[in-house]
Amino acid sequence: MKECELYGVERDGKTVRCFACSHKCLIKNGDFGICGVRRNLNSKLYLMVYGKIASMGIDSIEKKPLYHFYPRTKAFSIGTVGCNFKCEGCQNFEISQINKQENFNFNFGEDVDPGEIVKDALSTGCKSIAYTYNEPAIFLEFVKDIAVLARKKGLKNILVTNGYFTKESFDYIAPYIDAMNIDLKSFSNDFYLKYCGSKLAPVLDTIKRAHEKGIWIEITTLIIPGLNDRERDIEKIASFIASIDKNIPWHVTRFFPMYRMTTKQITSKEILEKAYKIGKKYLNDVHMGNV
Ligand code: SF4
Structure with missing residues (x-):
């Protein structure tokens, strides 16, 4: 573990604000x-997963997904555990929600330094390092230490994120980041509250x-049948992205039943094609994913 940088001590001298x-x-x-990985110990906030890697892989950059950032190169991909969201259909719940199980003691994975x-x-011939698999904002000090070294060696840094940064945390990491894939799960604040335990506005601010x-960004929306697949909801997302830049690539991806959403249907090809067509009314670059 390591002391965090992104926190302050409250007036009582004991409580901290991350x-x-x-x-x-x-x-x-x-x-x-x-998130379950940042802990107050004697009025100091510690990142309990600093130097802890739970998942490591060499992925094609298109798998992040990033389709227009160093295409056909490999991204060295790493993640820890924990998450600041509790998405009920999480496709990586084994690592993202592990911290919420009882008796979790941070004895997992490899101990590695940046x-x-x-x-x-x-x-391994990678052109970039991707901070992915679980949410990088929650282990941001570890990300920064790696990213600083990576940049010096000519590697690019990629965040695959739910976008729930604060202005302070984004300013802290942005100088070292070259590309991001940001999830925009819905354009409904109620959806974020009910299915993710978070809010919409900070995600829009991050985008x-x-x-x-000037960071290269691509957006991903997982289309979940019955939850975020209405035409007007899809239209709101596409028009928001276009209001920033109609050249931002948008990935509409297929949902597979997972975690607490095992009774939901797989997204049909028809729904995905509908989302694609709506996206193309607003944006130049739309992709269907998980098909
Ligand atoms: S990263 Fe987010 S969820 Fe985790 S302690 Fe800090 S503010 Fe809370």
């Missing part, structure tokens, strides 16, 4: 934030900020 993500958790001594990760990325800073 601002790595827009939950801005107020955390009492001994407690964890919502230099080793960069070395491995280079030796705008990333574009303003």
Whole structure:
């Protein structure tokens, strides 16, 4: 573990406020934030998963998905555990929700330092490092330490994220980030509250900020039958992206029943094609994913 940088101590001198993500958790001594990996120990906030890798892989960059950023190259992909969201249809729930199980003690995976990760990325011929599999905002200090070294060695840095940054945390990491795939799960705040335990507005802010800073962005929306597949909902997402830049690529992807949504249907090809057609009315670059 390592002391976090993205937090402050409250006036009582004991409680801390984390601002790595827009939950801005107020955390009492001994407690964890919502993500389950940032803990207040004696009025200091610690990142319990610093140097802990739960998942590591060499993926094609198109799998992130990023279709227009160094195409046909490999991305050295890493993730820890935990998440600031609790998406009921999470496709990676084994690692993202693991911290919420009882008796989890952070004894998992490999212990690695940032230099080793960069070395491995280079030796395997990767052009980039992707912080992915679980939400990178919750282990952002670890991301930054790797990203600084990676950039010095000519590697690109990629965030695959739910976009729930604060302005402070985004300003902290943005100088080292070259590309992002940001999930825009719905254009309904109720959807975010009910199915993800979060809010919509910070995600929209992150998309705008990333574009303003000149970071290459692509957006992904997982289309879940009966939840976010109405035409007007899809239209709202597409028109929002177009209001920023109609050249931003949009990936509409197929849902497979998972985690707490095992009774939902797989997204039909017809629904996905409908989303694609609506997207094309607003955007130049729309892709169907998981098909
Ligand atoms: S990263 Fe987000 S969820 Fe985790 S402690 Fe900080 S504010 Fe809370």
